Amino acid sequence: MNSLINKIKSKKYASLGDEIIEQEINNFLGKKPKAKDKEIIKEVKTRLHKIYGSFQVNKKKKRDTLLEELKENQNSIELHRKILETNLSTKERLKAYNTLYYRIFQITGQPKSILDVGSGINPISYPFLECTPSYTSIEIDKEDVEFVNEYFKIKNIKGEAILKAINKDTIKDLPKTDITFLFKIIDPLEVRKGHKFSEMLLKGLKSKYIVASFSTKTISNKMMKYPRRGWFEKLLTRINLKFKIVKTQNEFYYIIEK
Numbered sequence: 001m002n003s004l005i006n007k008i009k010s011k012k013y014a015s016l017g018d019e020i021i022e023q024e025i026n027n028f029l030g031k032k033p034k035a036k037d038k039e040i041i042k043e044v045k046t047r048l049h050k051i052y053g054s055f056q057v058n059k060k061k062k063r064d065t066l067l068e069e070l071k072e073n074q075n076s077i078e079l080h081r082k083i084l085e086t087n088l089s090t091k092e093r094l095k096a097y098n099t100l101y102y103r104i105f106q107i108t109g110q111p112k113s114i115l116d117v118g119s120g121i122n123p124i125s126y127p128f129l130e131c132t133p134s135y136t137s138i139e140i141d142k143e144d145v146e147f148v149n150e151y152f153k154i155k156n157i158k159g160e161a162i163l164k165a166i167n168k169d170t171i172k173d174l175p176k177t178d179i180t181f182l183f184k185i186i187d188p189l190e191v192r193k194g195h196k197f198s199e200m201l202l203k204g205l206k207s208k209y210i211v212a213s214f215s216t217k218t219i220s221n222k223m224m225k226y227p228r229r230g231w232f233e234k235l236l237t238r239i240n241l242k243f244k245i246v247k248t249q250n251e252f253y254y255i256i257e258k
């Protein structure tokens, strides 16, 4: 197992925790127990690209320098924006941040605590919240986790980033907060686990509100013809969860009340 993990952990996936890679290997072996190493490595790398690799903009060095600058100039929105630009998901949300949380909190009320699942570096958008909740971030990328923890420390935010993969066994360990963010995480999780996992996640989260977002662009960056996720809306209706929609240029947000 260790040698397989090391072969998969090429440069691109070097900062992923071993746990998530092992999980993917076991998933594949579950389906194809007799697969040879070469096939396992190829398949797991394809999976990792879908759930993780395709969102990375290789600017991790640049953001470290920006974080150093932030130490001297903690309230600079300009520096926050520059850091958010170093990750694809937050870069696409850059314009939307100005009003996004205001629009969400008009529905949910201002939160005292936030859980951000598969957060990437979204916690760096903290100043745009315009309130001061405690913040828990869950992420499988070790470098993102360290980066976000350093950010919380610099800004003196009551927050913690945790290196953890969400799966059926770890859902129950998630803390109870006023709001849970599932920003652009349902699609990558669906790739692996299907609608049943989304149902389990929605039911297992303890927050009063869940905000789940979906990109309105395809992986090749084209606008989707039908950006609403019909299957997701049907699922919400079936499990009796009410929702409202907030739409931005690049994203659809489902504000779900539990």
Ligand SMILES: C[S@@+](CC[C@H](N)C(=O)[O-])C[C@H]1O[C@@H](n2cnc3c(N)ncnc32)[C@H](O)[C@@H]1O
Pocket: 051, 052, 055, 089, 090, 117, 118, 119, 120, 121, 122, 138, 139, 140, 141, 164, 165, 166, 167, 182, 183, 184, 185, 188, 189
């Ligand atoms: C499309 S990105 C979205 C990042 C962030 N939520 C945002 O919208 O700015 C998906 C993120 O989920 C993380 N991720 C994927 N599978 C995960 C899992 N099982 N548990 C925790 N995080 C996961 C990836 O590392 C990546 O940072």
